Amino acid sequence: SAVISQKPSRDICQRGTSLTIQCQVDSQVTMMFWYRQQPGQSLTLIATANQGSEATYESGFVIDKFPISRPNLTFSTLTVSNMSPEDSSIYLCSVEFAGSLQETQYFGPGTRLLVL
Amino acid sequence: AQSVTQLGSHVSVSEGALVLLRCNYSSSVPPYLFWYVQYPNQGLQLLLKYTSAATLVKGINGFEAEFKKSETSFHLTKPSAHMSDAAEYFCAVRSGNQFYFGTGTSLTVIP
Numbered sequence: 001s002a003v004i005s006q007k008p009s010r011d012i013c014q015r016g017t018s019l020t021i022q023c024q025v026d027s028q029v030t031m032m033f034w035y036r037q038q039p040g041q042s043l044t045l046i047a048t049a050n051q052g053s054e055a056t057y058e059s060g061f062v063i064d065k066f067p068i069s070r071p072n073l074t075f076s077t078l079t080v081s082n083m084s085p086e087d088s089s090i091y092l093c094s095v096e097f098a099g100s101l102q103e104t105q106y107f108g109p110g111t112r113l114l115v116l
Numbered sequence: 117a118q119s120v121t122q123l124g125s126h127v128s129v130s131e132g133a134l135v136l137l138r139c140n141y142s143s144s145v146p147p148y149l150f151w152y153v154q155y156p157n158q159g160l161q162l163l164l165k166y167t168s169a170a171t172l173v174k175g176i177n178g179f180e181a182e183f184k185k186s187e188t189s190f191h192l193t194k195p196s197a198h199m200s201d202a203a204e205y206f207c208a209v210r211s212g213n214q215f216y217f218g219t220g221t222s223l224t225v226i227p
Contacts, residue, residue: 004159031213042206043160043217092159096213104150105215107160 002027002095004108012114013083020079021111023093028073030097033105034066037090046091049076083115118143118211122218130226135179135194137221139207142188148210149190151181154220155203163205166190177201197225 003026013019023032031050035043046066047055055068069077080087090112094105123138141147148167152160164175171183177200181192190207202225207218 006159042219043215045214048213094160104162104165106162107152109159112157 002029002097002106004093004095004106006091006093006108006111008111009109010112010114012116015084015115017083018079018081019083019113020077021091021093023076023078023108025074025095029095030073031095032070032076033094033096034068034076034078035092035094035107037092037110039088043092046078080113083113085115088113088115118147118209118214118216120207120209120216120218122205122207122221124221125219126222126224128224128226129197131199132196135192135197135201135223137192137205137207137223139181139190139192139218140188141190141207141209143209143211149181149183150208150210150215151175151179151190151192152206152208152217153177153203154206160206163192197223199225199227201225 005024007022033048034046037043045058046061047057049055049068049070051070051073065081067079090110092107092110094107096105119142121140150165151163153163154160163179164173166173166183174180179194181190183190205221208215
């Protein structure tokens with residue numbers, strides 16, 4: 001497994017502003033993912049972040065709203081841009097190691113975002 | 117398309133009683149199945165996973181799950197609930213590089 005940390009752990013933001021969430025892993029991983037968990041709901045994949053290439057976004061999510069960086073094999077950022085109250089969610093990063101398709105996704109502790 | 121259905125968004129059990137959380141999946145290929153637990157104000161922690169080996173999978177904290185292909189199910193059980201088991205539980209199926217999560221079951225343990 002891996003130790004995954006996220007910063008900030010929580011934040012309260014004003015609408016119209018942007019917040020960048022950091023995800024740090026203690027070992028090199030091939031694939032990193034960003035999820036959103038809206039209040040009382042399950043996880044929805046926002047995008048897959050691979051080192052050295054553009055992030056791949058899921059339907060309903062766009063780069064202008066959720067720009068992602070993946071500068072190396074242990075770090076990624078997700079920015080929530082021009083926030084509105086509807087963006088209030090838990091944002092989780094997860095990682096996956098190279099190798100068998102049976103590998104598991106390991107999750108960070110999440111960033112709890114409240115937009116006023 | 118892959119999907120996961122968790123029956124019962126809320127389950128309450130008495131301390132010491134059997135825990136049964138239901139998960140049914142839809143998959144066109146042999147699935148990889150997972151159970152995750154989310155404690156309050158925390159991220160997701162892997163409980164156990166099925167990867168086409170033994171159909172009865174044992175996980176952490178005394179939980180286990182049985183893969184039943186004929187029923188397309190992967191229900192999570194624990195013989196005796198503990199107060200510390202109160203949490204949100206998510207079933208997930210993997211397809212390619214993507215995980216598809218169920219809507220979650222909130223477990224309450226009554227003292």
